[in-house]
Amino acid sequence: MTTPLVLDPAEAAARLPELTVVDVRTPGEHAAGHLPGALNIPLDRIRTALPELRRAAERGELLLVCATGARSDTARKLLAEADVPAASLAGGTGAWAGEGRELHRPVACDTRARWSMERQVRLTAGAAVLLGLLLALFVHPAFQILSAGIAGGLVVSAVTDTCGMAALLGRMPHNRPRPADLAATLAALRSG
Numbered sequence: 001m002t003t004p005l006v007l008d009p010a011e012a013a014a015r016l017p018e019l020t021v022v023d024v025r026t027p028g029e030h031a032a033g034h035l036p037g038a039l040n041i042p043l044d045r046i047r048t049a050l051p052e053l054r055r056a057a058e059r060g061e062l063l064l065v066c067a068t069g070a071r072s073d074t075a076r077k078l079l080a081e082a083d084v085p086a087a088s089l090a091g092g093t094g095a096w097a098g099e100g101r102e103l104h105r106p107v108a109c110d111t112r113a114r115w116s117m118e119r120q121v122r123l124t125a126g127a128a129v130l131l132g133l134l135l136a137l138f139v140h141p142a143f144q145i146l147s148a149g150i151a152g153g154l155v156v157s158a159v160t161d162t163c164g165m166a167a168l169l170g171r172m173p174h175n176r177p178r179p180a181d182l183a184a185t186l187a188a189l190r191s192g
Contacts, residue, residue: 005076008090009099012063019063020056020189022086023093024075027181033103035065035089035096039185043071046078048182052189054084062086068094117166124165125150 021038023030030040041049064072064086072088079086097103132146157163
């Protein structure tokens with residue numbers, strides 16, 4: 001049977017027991033919720049895992065998954081260049097969960113409550129604006145520049161659909177994901 005390029009969530013759910021599911025998101029994203037039985041091989045490690053992925057594809061079909069389907073389609077194309085057939089999940093885990101399907105969240109994962117990046121940006125921007133206004137009121141009016149700078153940054157962020165503050169916050173220790181345990185994942189692929 002020829003491997004389709006894309007499976008929709010209903011097709012994937014019906015065939016899940018016969019598929020080897022590979023989540024190409026970061027380890028943090030994978031830990032936040034993934035398809036049942038999904039193995040985590042981040043997109044930037046796909047080439048490293050190519051021999052094991054080839055062997056897994058010889059045993060059965062591969063289904064590549066990410067958040068929206070974009071990264072998994074990129075991974076599918078990388079594998080296709082190496083003559084390794086694989087399908088991508090249309091709409092990714094977002095579409096899977098949107099249809100009410102279960103996402104697994106490992107119990108042994110870091111149990112710290114994680115705030116979304118959007119929430120962290122809102123807190124940081126709001127606190128900086130408030131600080132600027134308070135300093136301007138009680139210390140010196142020139143501190144209004146801090147609030148104006150944050151407001152200007154938010155406007156630029158909206159117009160360009162980028163966020164410098166999110167990029168900076170992403171470098172904070174609490175936002176750095178644990179590295180993928182690629183050796184364990186590859187061992188699971190070999191034994192699969």
